[in-house]
Amino acid sequence: MLKIGITGGIGVGKSIVSRLFAVLGAPVYDADSRAKWVMHHNKALRQELLQAFGPETFTEAGELDRGYLAGVVFNNPQRLEQLNSLVHPHVGKDFEVWAASHAGKPYVLKEAALMFESESWRQMDEVIAVYSPLELRIKRLLKRDTHRTEADIRAIIGRQLSEEEKMRRAQHIIYNDDKQLIIPQVLALHEQFAKAGA
Structure with a gap:
């Protein structure tokens, strides 16, 4: 069974990507x-x-x-x-217990914003980084988190590992940039993981 990480900074759309994998039957562990x-x-x-x-x-x-x-x-x-x-x-130990309970599946996913910062990428076979341009992320977050100001959002983003660094360290990238469709990207990876973990 493959263990696949999903990461990306606030507002990139990790949860949407995770939900699509879940619809395809993949168990998803939400680290948060x-x-x-x-x-x-x-x-x-x-x-x-x-x-x-x-x-x-x-x-x-x-x-x-x-x-x-x-x-x-x-x-x-x-x-x-x-x-x-x-x-x-x-949380790492909790994930291992959870993953063992899905041993019959070809792969499981762990969604975590701090995948690289927490070193939990070491538990994964491969990592997907979800990418969105900064201005698009800010626009989404202002709409979603109405209690936050743009300055708050920029401060949170500033404290996280840069998207470029996450993309450099991940084996796969899903672009959630309003230009490329997400579903075909998720489907391609699902087929790849299902085959590799079977």
Whole structure:
């Protein structure tokens, strides 16, 4: 079974690409939503988070206080790095367990924005980078995330690994640039992975 990563910066359309693969029957692991689940349910990680970020990390009801945590790490690269270094290894283990549960499939996908930054690309056989031009991404995000300003979006993009670097390091690129159709690109890769992983 092949393990395929899907990555790309905010606003490139990773989720659309993942949904198309899912429609074709490929199991998709969403690292973002699984990270939230793991932070809630993994006892060892909860302890690590409490030690690193204090009792305010969880509410009285035991829920992760994402607003508090976001406030601590936003604009603080060291604290963000600390948070990622705690969460990513647990998500990596969670992915391995999940992938093993789909052992009958020719391939599985892991969608992760920080595929290269978190070193989780090392768990993958191949990586797809989804690419969109910067101005198109900003336009999409202003429409989608109405609470964010253009300056906010540019700041987030500025903190992520550059698209050029992601494209250089990935084995496959899907262009979501409003010029090329996405479906034929996904279909071609689906056929390739299905054959290779069969």
